[in-house]
Amino acid sequence: MLVAAAVCPCPPLLVPDVAQGAAPELDDARVGCTDAIAVLAASRPDLLVVVGPDPQAAEPARYPAGTPGDFRGFGVDLDVRLGAAEPDTGAAVPEGRTLPASLAVGAWLLARDDWGDAPVEGLAVPERLAPERCAGAGRELAGRAPRVALLVMGDGSACRTVKAPGYLDERAAGFDEEAFRALGAADASALAALDADLAHELKAAGRAPWQVLAGAAEGAGLEGRLLYEDAPYGVGYGVAVWA
Template sequence: MLVAAAVCPCPPLLVPEVAAGAAAELDPLRTACADAIGVLAASRPDLLVVVGAGMRGHVWEGGGEASLRPYGVDRTLRLGTGEDPAPLASPSLAVAAWLLERTTIAAPLHACAVPGDAPVDRMLGLGRGLADLADRVALLVMGDGSACRTLKAPGYLDERAEPYDAAVAAALGAADTAVLAGLDAELSAALKVSGRAPWQVLAGAAQSTAGLGGELLYDEAPYGVGYFVAAWS
């Protein structure tokens, strides 16, 4: 059963070594992420599952290793404590590994990558399956909102981006699984949203848990990309 969740964005710039001289710009975002992950630790889970966007779907039982070398930093990060860590082929999981370095969560860990074009029903089903893996399951869900919020955004300006992100932010703050489950895959892809599939895994995991409440800790669009941080418990 899902007992807690943290939702964080996954720009590599969250890692100060990657951001270099611009690191201070995202300090409020880092603080919000740390607060959300603190909720996971306080939930005392039997299992922690990290879910992030990836090029292809894959589950790493026991976690694995992720490298920051693609971003100019010679550093390897670990997710979990497995004896023979496999490479985590997902930038979002690398960012998750960096976030989790700062908080001790004494629970086994699985890492899960989900592709951006994954069908909605499959993501909801995956979430339900993850929630059934242990009596107390916590999720760390990594994904960004629209990358089309400004003229200088990676996806240029799209007038649909701001209302899309506003709806997502409200749903994350209210632990509204129906809104997250109803996010349109085609529109999400057009707006370059990396979080749609991970958020729908969260929605599926939470559907069988009564009484979950949400709190929105961060909702901004630096660099023209929607970043949200939320905690559910």
């Protein structure tokens, strides 16, 4: 059963070594992420699953504890591992397999905040995974252990300004407003109803992971709180907790 969730943005710029001179622009987001992960730790889960988008994936993919990741693709010689320093003996990491960027950012957040001792796994979902499949994946995660927590990585629209990665789209602000309202209110029904085609047009990479969360939260009776919301690079970033 899902007992807690933290929702965090997943740009590699969240990692100061990647952001370098632009690092202060996301300081408030980092503080929000620290507070959100503290909620996960306080929930004392039996299992923590980091969920994030993978634009290269065709199907959802699981990553066991110990899976390595890095930020060399962003010009930084920085390595991370998912959860435990070494993979569990029962879930060995296939040689050469590495975390997608969103899960690498999640792994970095967990390592930075020394979040706890529960087993950690990863689930990468295709950015265009159908809403009903997202919900099904979430329900399956919620049933993995008596007490499950999720760290859900994902960004809002990337079309908030003319300098945004997707340029300016007048629909972007409204999409983000509804998405972050739902995240802050733990409104699983509203998250499940987000338009997948519109999210794709607005380059909202968080849509699929958020709908995985919506599926996992069915019947859990969680309450939400929005800790941070902004669009410093023309991309909607939000931090929320459900507990």
